[in-house]
Amino acid sequence: MPATVPTRAATPRNPSLAADARPWSAERWCGYFEGNTTAWLSSPLHGSAALTTSERAAIADSIAMFQLGESGGGTHVRRAAAAYVARGGEAAYVQALALFIAEEQRHGAELGRFMDAAGLARWKRCTTDGCFRTLRHTGGLERAIAVLLTAEVIAQVYYRALRSATNSSWLRALCTRILRDEVAHIAFQAERLALLRRSRGPCARAWRNALQRVLFAGAVSWVYSTHGRCLRAGGFPLRRFWRSCWSRYRMAHARWNAPHIQHKLNSRNE
Numbered sequence: 648m649p650a651t652v653p654t655r656a657a658t659p660r661n662p663s664l665a666a667d668a669r670p671w672s673a674e675r676w677c678g679y680f681e682g683n684t685t686a687w688l689s690s691p692l693h694g695s696a697a698l699t700t701s702e703r704a705a706i707a708d709s710i711a712m713f714q715l716g717e718s719g720g721g722t723h724v725r726r727a728a729a730a731y732v733a734r735g736g737e738a739a740y741v742q743a744l745a746l747f748i749a750e751e752q753r754h755g756a757e758l759g760r761f762m763d764a765a766g767l768a769r770w771k772r773c774t775t776d777g778c779f780r781t782l783r784h785t786g787g788l789e790r791a792i793a794v795l796l797t798a799e800v801i802a803q804v805y806y807r808a809l810r811s812a813t814n815s816s817w818l819r820a821l822c823t824r825i826l827r828d829e830v831a832h833i834a835f836q837a838e839r840l841a842l843l844r845r846s847r848g849p850c851a852r853a854w855r856n857a858l859q860r861v862l863f864a865g866a867v868s869w870v871y872s873t874h875g876r877c878l879r880a881g882g883f884p885l886r887r888f889w890r891s892c893w894s895r896y897r898m899a900h901a902r903w904n905a906p907h908i909q910h911k912l913n914s915r916n917e
């Protein structure tokens with residue numbers, strides 16, 4: 648009797664950020680991202696884009712910066728992923744990364760669609776986006792993922808604040824959907840970072856973790872200084888924003904330092 652081959656699209660179950668959860672293979676991540684694309688396309692977002700004058704003032708610049716950040720093409724990280732596969736990494740990782748980038752671009756496109764409806768101006772460039780881009784471009788795949796993880800973890804708090812900063816039903820629904828995706832993005836990046844660091848010794852790993860904490864502290868401070876008005880409007884004054892970011896960082900950190908990920912990949916499509 649021939650074995651049943653599971654299809655990619657049959658794996659919509661959400662990934663777990665629990666430190667002891669089994670990591671997914673790149674093939675399984677492809678299935679997740681493809682399933683999520685179908686879910687997005689089958690239920691397009693709509694609702695009220697109306698904003699009061701104070702809501703508009705609180706979010707206009709902030710949402711423009713995040714919209715730009717979500718819209719990048721990922722040229723450098725794609726190249727780094729191809730080099731990783733050429734060195735013996737999982738072949739399907741290039742495709743999984745491409746689907747991940749497409750998902751981020753969808754966030755950018757959906758934020759842009761909302762901004763157009765609300766009459767908010769889009770931006771073509773900004774300093775924050777330029778800094779993140781430069782940091783990602785200064786190293787290989789491991790550094791690019793470490794920088795991406797920094798942005799993903801902060802986004803987990805930012806979109807909560809943005810959701811609460813206005814009464815627009817459209818924007819609130821969009822933030823809820825993006826937040827769900829971002830949990831998966833952190834799992835996707837943290838698992839790969841753990842795999843990339845498995846050959847490193849304890850000192851090298853501790854050094855990289857220390858650098859990553861410095862980067863994260865700087866990024867959280869920078870984001871608050873540039874998005875403070877939106878964050879406060881959404882109920883995240885500095886102290887709460889700082890604590891929320893670090894509590895999510897610790898969760899992601901436990902995932903990319905999980906010892907069992909260093910050795911094992913779960914390729915089952917269950």
Ligand SMILES: [Fe+2]
Pocket residue numbers: 717750751754802825829
């Ligand atoms: Fe995103």
Ligand SMILES: [Fe+2]
Pocket residue numbers: 751799802828829832
């Ligand atoms: Fe993301």
